[in-house]
Amino acid sequence: MQRIHQGAALCFLAFSVFVAWEAWNLEYYTPLGPGPGFFPLWLGAIMGGLSAVWFVQTSGRRGRPKEGAFLPEREGLVRLLAVLGTMVAATFLMDFLGFQLAMFLLLLYLLLIPGRQPVWLTLFIALLGSVGIYHLFGSYLDVQLPKASLAFLTGLGL
Amino acid sequence: MMRFDGCCFAKMLVLVVCGLALVGSSAAGAADFPQKGKAVQMLVGFAAGGTTDVGARLMASGMEKELGTSVVVVNKPGASSQIAYTTLAQAKPDGYTIGNTNFPSAVVSYLDPARKATYTRKSFDLLALHVIDPGLFAVKADSPFKTLKDVVDAAKANPKKVRISTTGIQSDEAFAILQFQKMTGTQFAMVHFAQGVASAMTAFLGGKIDVLCANVGDLLSQFKSGEVRILGIMDDEPSLFYPGVKTFEQQGYKLYTSSSRGFAAPAGTPKAIVDALSGAMKRVTASDDHKKRMADMGLTLRYMDPAQYNAYWSEYEKTLIELLPLTKE
Amino acid sequence: MEALQNLLMGFTVALAPQNLVFAFLGSVLGTAIGVLPGVGPVAGVAMLIPLTFQMSPTGAIIMLTALFYGTQYGGTITSILLNVPGEAASAITCLDGYAMAKQGRAGVALSIAAIGSFIGGTIATIALVLAAGPLTRMALQFGPVEFFALIVLGLSLLMGLAGKSMVKALMMGILGLILAMVGMDPVRGLPRFTFGRMEFMDGIGFVPVIMGLFGLAEILVNTEEKLSLVSVAKMSSLIPGKKEIGDSAGPILRGSVIGTALGLVPGMTGSAASFLSYIAEKKVSKEPDRFGTGMIEGVAGPETANNAHANGALIPLFTLGIPASPTVAVIMGAFMMHGLIPGPFLFKEHPDVAWGVIASFYVGNVILLILNLPLIGIWVKILKIPYGLLFAVIVAFMMVGAYSVSNSTFDILVMVLFGVIGYLLRKLDFPLAPIVLTLILGPLMERSLRTALDMSQGSFGIILESPIAVVLLSLAAAILIAPAFRFFRKRKEMLSGEEGA
Structure with a gap:
């Protein structure tokens, strides 16, 4: 656990170096006051300082974080990554398959596998959440959810 | 050798056939444009509810009647409309995707290299100019400035001391002031209110700003209640919203700047479809209902056909090329 | 007296049957739109405007304004x-509202939020009737310099959000500020930290970020266990007890004042109002450490403040004709579409419309209260849905919400990214509230400083010329220095104590 906190502190430190480096390439001061690089540079520097303090704190004996697993056990981790992966995949698929099909597949997977819902309920919710939402948002909320870009799907009205 | 030629020939044949097919299909597409039940998408680079969006929606509902198919406004806000312009430039040029083009954002975005736009002027086939919102200078009713000349004299006597508002470094107000400075040899303290005209107006009414540079549509209430005096309007004719107010031109300053809004299709849209769309727009702008609605909103309707709009765009582009470096100083 | 007479006349307009129906419709739609993440009040009002073309101007505007403040009631429901x-x-409201739901007090939180919203909206409207003139003159004192000072004061309150570790709270605050730097910079208009993405030019979208940090992170934490075993929340009483009502009275009053005051200042958003109210409550509370664990004060204050802000933001519209927030700008558009120009002149030209609309704010808030209290019983039933089903629905709901902010799938990816970041930060025991605060105020800080310096052509002396700014900045300095003093004194005592021993 302590190692993870130290690692996180180093990640923050790296992030602050990146911010400061980007800011360095921007103008620091202009005749009319702080330039584009002024605030990011200082923020990066302060972030770096704080990360260092935190690193020291977690490394010391007193600041040792409470023990406990950081990451869930294997099964939980797989589930977590699966949910995230499905969301990302559905987002990318939306532009090709259209919202209705992508969302239907997402709900189908989430409800059946991690959610362990009965098949009939899954199908009902998935249809409602994809086709239903698409038409609700399109006709009443003026939000045009993505349409399919593949020709044969567009033909089907997706 | 023979095989190579054969392959080449086959490829050419395919190309020719494809080309013919394309021409055929686009000609057919143009003839029956728009198809019944196929919606035209109108991209707007601002969130729903702004004046650009409202004007576009009024145009869309008018076009629906003219074209006999639905015209759907799709808001793609972000990056001062650059996202919407990029989407428009990349859309299929079949007339079913058109978009709003605003000055100065449509022009600035591809002229400013920092914006890394992937489109240029050539990416759009212009359809019509719809609205212009001319710029104006206003002062509070108790201000010592009575005419534009008073403002110029004050700015000459105290360079960089007279405070004048804009709504951002690349806003139409900023370009108007830069042009005015060049024309009169003056220098103002330009104060950029990136949060929008409401913040500028509050600062102005609170006496923190000497001159408010805004658009015609912004001051209807304040003009009516007599809180502000409008010194001049940057148009070639007086505004119907402010009777009795002179133009810049009438006071000897040839300044014509506005934030204007028109419509364009992606480049390569067949001529017949462009004509169908721009004809529909022309008929909408000529209708009394549309005229009244636009006037109620404080929007100055000004229709231009594609040729006039093209000429206007070229002229505007030339002005901005001159002014853009000044914003970076 | 004249104001009261006019108001009575307004009530006869607002209570006319057809206008009551419009207020009711607006309230229902507003609540519904508030529940949907992504689709906010601006889009909601804009969508409805074309439908009101055929209606009378008064009826149309009553409906649209009811929709506007109705969204503030609805927004609470999913947060809690x-x-x-x-x-x-x-x-x-997520911080303490959701914690309360976990303890089975969702009904209580929702009731208090609805009551607070009602009182906040009503107090702001009373201010509009009785003191619009003086309040407006006060608001006009707030130029760019004073606005900047106000933002700095808001940012200095960040220290008040620190929980166990000051360092961690500060790190999160700075992280929020760095995120706020993303986009076109206000000085040169150069893209900054945009990684070449156009979508970042206007900055990172606030809604996708908070949906990720709060909503998605919560789901990710829950997926660690078998979903059938997760129970989101228990359910017990719906009605707040005496103690809860007593504890909420102060926050509701303070929230009303904070919300109304910030509503007057153009550029200040409802989220800034609710946030500052939360911090104020934490500051005055006797048990600041317990915030975030389901304190009713943490729901009552902010939920009141955002409603007071919604109604308060309408004051400059009536007195100056200036729209103080994006939604009010849309409402101004609605006025104009019906041939009315909002501003002081409206009271002379169309007193029936002006006072009718103002009276309808009272009516609308009463309708919303009556509408929302019984609905709470239905809303909390959501928590009875098995989590295996509910989580998938929430995921779909958030994806649609993130998309509809600007009709772009990019925002869904931003939300997923910040879901992962939120998950990791929670695991590392970082407080999330400071990021949200700085993300709200950060973009305003740099811009308002720049505007202030534009006025003086680069001289910082302009800040000293404004008495208001000096007072606000001194306050900020005091807030920043006080904890440091306390820290050193404690250490001194500790040292002297050790020496004595």
Whole structure:
């Protein structure tokens, strides 16, 4: 656990170096006051300082974080990554398959596998959440959810 | 050798056939444009509810009647409309995707290299100019400035001391002031209110700003209640919203700047479809209902056909090329 | 007296049957739109405008304004029940509202939020009737310099959000400020930290970020266990007890004042109002450490403040004709579409419209209260849905919400990214509230400083010329220095104590 906190502190430190480096390439001061690089540079520097303090704190004996697993056990981790992966995949698929099909597949997977819902309920919710939402948002909320870009799907009205 | 030629020939044949097919299909597409039940998408680079969006929606509902198919406004806000312009430039040029083009954002975005736009002027086939919102200078009713000349004299006597508002470094107000400075040899303290005209107006009414540079549509209430005096309007004719107010031109300053809004299709849209769309727009702008609605909103309707709009765009582009470096100083 | 007479006349307009129906319709739609994340009040009002063309101007505007403040009621519901903020202004309610739901007090939280919203909206409207003139003159004192000082004061309150570790709270505050730097910089118009993405040019979207940090992170934490075993929340009483009502009275009053005051200042958003109210409550509370664990004060204050802000933001519209927030700008558009120009002149030209609309604010708030209290019983039933089903629905709901902010799938990816970041930060025991605060105020800080310096052509002396700014900045300095003093004194005592021993 302590190692993870130290690692996180180093990640923050790296992030602050990146911010400061980007800011360095921007103008620091202009005749009319702080330039584009002024605030990011200082923020990066302060972030770096704080990360260092935190690193020291977690490394010391007193600041040792409470023990406990950081990451869930294997099964939980797989589930977590699966949910995230499905969301990302559905987002990318939306532009090709259209919202209705992508969302239907997402709900189908989430409800059946991690959610362990009965098949009939899954199908009902998935249809409602994809086709239903698409038409609700399109006709009443003026939000045009993505349409399919593949020709044969567009033909089907997706 | 023979095989190579054969392959080449086959490829050419395919190309020719494809080309013919394309021409055929686009000609057919143009003839029956728009198809019944196929919606035209109108991209707007601002969130729903702004004046650009409202004007576009009024145009869309008018076009629906003219074209006999639905015209759907799709808001793609972000990056001062650059996202919407990029989407428009990349859309299929079949007339079913058109978009709003605003000055100065449509022009600035591809002229400013920092914006890394992937489109240029050539990416759009212009359809019509719809609205212009001319710029104006206003002062509070108790201000010592009575005419534009008073403002110029004050700015000459105290360079960089007279405070004048804009709504951002690349806003139409900023370009108007830069042009005015060049024309009169003056220098103002330009104060950029990136949060929008409401913040500028509050600062102005609170006496923190000497001159408010805004658009015609912004001051209807304040003009009516007599809180502000409008010194001049940057148009070639007086505004119907402010009777009795002179133009810049009438006071000897040839300044014509506005934030204007028109419509364009992606480049390569067949001529017949462009004509169908721009004809529909022309008929909408000529209708009394549309005229009244636009006037109620404080929007100055000004229709231009594609040729006039093209000429206007070229002229505007030339002005901005001159002014853009000044914003970076 | 004249104002009261006029108001009575307004009530006869607002209570006319057809206008009552419009207020009711607006309230229902507003609540519904508030529940949907992504689709906010601006889009909601804009969508409805074309439908009102055929209506009388008064009826149309009554309906649209009711929709506007109705969204503030609805935004709370998902924040409390699901940790998904329905509106940006309700983000902060997630902290204590969701914690209360977990303890089975969702009904109580929702009731107090509805009552607070009602009182906040009503007090702001009373201010509009009785003191619009003086309040407006006060608001006009707030130029760019004073606005900047106000933002700095708001940012200095960051220290007040620190929990166990000051360093961690500061790190999160700075992280929020760095995120706020993303986009076109206000000085040169150069893209900054945009990684070449156009979508970042206007900055990172606030709604996708908070939906990720709160809503998605919560789901990710829950997926660690078998979903059938997760129970989101228990359910007990719906009605707040005596103690809860007593504890909420102060926050509701303070929230009303904070919300109304910030509503007057153009550029200040409802989310800033609710956030500052939350911090104020934490400051005055006797048990600041318990905030975030389900304190009713953390729901009552912010939820009141965002409603007071919604109604308060309408004051400059009536007195100056200036729209103080994006939604009010849309409402101004609605006025104009019906041939009316909002501003002081409206009271002379169309007193029936002006006073009718103002009276309808009272009516609308009463309708919303009557509408929302019985609905609470239905809303909390959501928590009875098995989590295996509910989580998938929330995921779909958030994806649609993130998309509809600017009709772009990019925002869904931003939300997923910040879901992962929120998950990791929670695991590392970082407080999330400071990021939200700095993300709200950060973009305003740099811009308002720049505007202030534009006025003086680069001289910082302009700040000293404004008495208001000096007072605000001194306050900020005192807030920043006080904890440091306390820290050193404690250490001194500790040292002297050790020496004595």
